[in-house]
Amino acid sequence: MATVTFDKATRIYPGADKPAVDQLEIETEDGEFLVLVGPSGCGKSTSLRMLAGLEDVNGGSIRIGNRDVTHLPPKDRDIAMVFQNYALYPHMTVADNMGFALKIAGVNKSEIRKKVEEAAKILDLSEYLDRKPKALSGGQRQRVAMGRAIVREPQVFLMDEPLSNLDAKLRVSTRTQIASLQRRLGITTVYVTHDQVEAMTMGDRVAVLKDGLLQQVDSPRNMYDRPANLFVAGFIGSPAMNLVEVPITDGGVKFGNSVVPVSREALSAAADKGDTTVTVGVRPEHFDVVEHGAGDTKTLSKDAPAGLAVSVNVVEELGADGYVYGSAQVGGQHKDLVVRVGGRDVPAKGSELHVVPRSGEIHVFSTSTGERLSD
């Protein structure tokens, strides 16, 4: 077991005008499950491949424990990698596939057999050891690929979208298996996915990348509760956080017919940048539906209902709750919004709702820089 450190690690592909990964700085703890997540092309695989030794590092360094591995060949790094296409050898049995790396390393036969059987037991593959990969399901093949990594007892596991070949249902069950297996083995793991739900459910911590730049590295809880900027705010969470640009008024922001209180610090930070608006983020579950004049916020006009009028376009009923997809006029703009409502209180399509963001649950971002202003 070991820590993994990216110390300003940079990769510039030959002929590229900007780095694919730009001064990446992350330090994992020993035994931690770290997930790298971000949209396609943001540099996730490149980061992992630098750690694996499959990609040159053009600046900065990478350490495993206190060993500088920046320029070590992959075989000397004590890592095991699980790829998206598990690339099992089709002519070999499951047992031979799992033990292959040990055989190459010159480990004796009985030792290999013992390790393979142990791994097979952990992965629930014992009864398939003599089969060929083509006689296995997708999920079983994926577990063989995991087994191949486990038998090597590496210091670090690297996984690049290992579940993307599986169907949706199997993905969900396998992600739980991988996460619990990792916790049991306690081997430091760096896991790449473009799926934010997978990232949030599996990781001890999650690192969000965009255009080769690290946006935030945090626990799933903090990532959700305190996104560092507009990009992370919009990327993490499903349905996504509502983000609306609203004018700053005395003591808060104008949200339809209500003033929503915002901390003085956030407002003055915006004013310091010369901004007259801020971008407010409200998660779908953080709107209160209000009756005429109700809600805990100040109403601007006595004659109009409090909050923001949302006309209901689509209602998605999920049983326990429902999502209202609607539109509203905010800050002089037409805006699509998503509001979560109780499963028994779903409004009719075409009706109008009045919503107020729950105080204390709004996120304030600088409109000009995108950075978080509220704490």
Ligand SMILES: Nc1ncnc2c1ncn2[C@@H]1O[C@H](COP(=O)(O)OP(=O)(O)OP(=O)(O)O)[C@@H](O)[C@H]1O
């Ligand atoms: N071998 C290569 N040569 C040149 N450019 C590359 C190479 N591999 C990747 N890139 C570029 O580097 C950037 C990052 O690619 P990378 O494969 O790391 O993205 P990713 O986050 O893994 O994306 P995905 O989710 O699609 O797998 C992209 O702009 C990509 O086009």
Ligand SMILES: [Mg+2]
């Ligand atoms: Mg990739």
